[in-house]
Amino acid sequence: MSDEQYASFYWPSLRHYIVALIDAGLTPVLYCEGRYNSRLKHLREVPRGKVLYDFELADMARAKEQLGDVACIAGNVANILLAHGKKQEVIDYTKRLIDTCAPGGGFMLDSGAVVDDAKAENLMALFETADSYGKSSA
Secondary structure, eight states: OOHHHIIIIIHHHHHHHHHHHHHTTOOOEEEEOSOOGGGHHHHTSSOTTOOEEEESSOOHHHHHHHHTTTSEEEEOBOHHHHHHSOHHHHHHHHHHHHHHHOTTSOEEOOBSSOOSSOOHHHHHHHHHHHHHHHHHHO
């Protein structure tokens, strides 16, 4: 769907349901599938500090810049990296993601989608890097 269609038809309804969940005392967690970069500006239109956006492939530096003062962001460790990448690539990517998104809070390290096919050593590299490097960066 085009950005115009998203803005006209999809986002107003989704925003209505997000606000209704917040009004009911819940914290909406929205999975933003695909790149989602052109739609980030719309995601700001929610009550501050009440929503978590979990991104599959978005530019996380842009997501942090555009949403960091409004919502928590998460995700973006690509499943293809976890399944087929090298351990050091996972470590390096995890560190870059923490460096980019963790400052100021409002970031949760997560895979880009449900992990169903990953190398065990890559998952361990993700977890260990998050534990050790994430603590040293805080």
